[in-house]
Amino acid sequence: xxxxxxxxxxxxxxxxxxxxxxxxxxxxxxxxxxxxxxxxxxxxxxxxxxxxxxxxxxxxxxxxxxxxxxxxxxxxxxxxxxxxxxxxxxxxxxxxxxxxxxxxxxxxxxxxxxxxxxxxxxxxxxxxxxxxxxxxxxxxxxxxxxxxxxxxxxxxxxxxxxxxxxxxxxxxxxxxxxxxxxxxxxxxxxxxxxxxxxxxxxxxxxxxxxxxxxxxxxxxxxxxxxxxxxxxxxxxxxxxxxxxxxxxxxxxxxxxxxxxxxxxxxxxxxxxxxxxxxxxxxxxxxxxxxxxxxxxxxxxxxxxxxxxxxxxxxxxxxxxxxxxxxxxxxxx
Numbered sequence: 001x002x003x004x005x006x007x008x009x010x011x012x013x014x015x016x017x018x019x020x021x022x023x024x025x026x027x028x029x030x031x032x033x034x035x036x037x038x039x040x041x042x043x044x045x046x047x048x049x050x051x052x053x054x055x056x057x058x059x060x061x062x063x064x065x066x067x068x069x070x071x072x073x074x075x076x077x078x079x080x081x082x083x084x085x086x087x088x089x090x091x092x093x094x095x096x097x098x099x100x101x102x103x104x105x106x107x108x109x110x111x112x113x114x115x116x117x118x119x120x121x122x123x124x125x126x127x128x129x130x131x132x133x134x135x136x137x138x139x140x141x142x143x144x145x146x147x148x149x150x151x152x153x154x155x156x157x158x159x160x161x162x163x164x165x166x167x168x169x170x171x172x173x174x175x176x177x178x179x180x181x182x183x184x185x186x187x188x189x190x191x192x193x194x195x196x197x198x199x200x201x202x203x204x205x206x207x208x209x210x211x212x213x214x215x216x217x218x219x220x221x222x223x224x225x226x227x228x229x230x231x232x233x234x235x236x237x238x239x240x241x242x243x244x245x246x247x248x249x250x251x252x253x254x255x256x257x258x259x260x261x262x263x264x265x266x267x268x269x270x271x272x273x274x275x276x277x278x279x280x281x282x283x284x285x286x287x288x289x290x291x292x293x294x295x296x297x298x299x300x301x302x303x304x305x306x307x308x309x310x311x312x313x314x315x316x317x318x319x320x321x322x323x324x325x326x327x328x329x330x331x332x
Contacts, residue, residue, distance in 0.1 A: 004050035009040035037061030067097035084157035144329035155258035202248035208267035213317035217248035223309030
């Protein structure tokens, strides 16, 4: 059986190659790799693409934009969305925009196999024995941090789904920032929190697999009161700090649980505390800055689509966390 080109569109080289390794050998030469939605649409305009596997959260043009534009054009490509954005609203929107199927990251082989059967293809049962000649078309190296960033995206999706379920609307989930942060930049972030009258910062320490860190969670915006009501809080008996503590616990634990499942490193959490940014953080950052000017960080923001409400999450880790993560990802 001959196949028309197949597009795998994902900003992560790790995700592209993981999915390509599951496709049958007879289609390997037909795979085209796209790093963003714009490149994927270019392929669709240049080739008769039979199937496209599409991520949602990408730079330049995300998956929702691609699906919307495809609705306006004359495309007969079957689109399988493969995403870590596991909000029910995300799934519903994709299907309403004409997606053939939605697969949640990290995908299970059996689930992908059933979708491939519906597409008229077979899945590879032993992907480690597949030689992916089409991989030469993908010129981005898949280093440990790139792979870890994909793990972070999936873990972020868990938290976004929880907030979406509580708030009843779609939560935007931009790409995270993963890398080193200097002490001066951290001080600027703390100063920014200090200047906001409507923002409370919550800190929660975590440890696991040789990684020691602290999560900083801030909730801000005019939609806080509405969110408090939906969460079941009574204004007479609760305040922003109490709500932030509960939200921080849920977001941080959901993220770390998903992270632990993917990299096989269990984490334990301490009780969250309200941080006094007026007199200094007094948390892990203060201790670290006494001996090193940098942190390994994961930073991202959730924002409600139709309400002025945002959750800023910053995970700070001791610098040696980078070595631990690189070792874990290489051996995974």
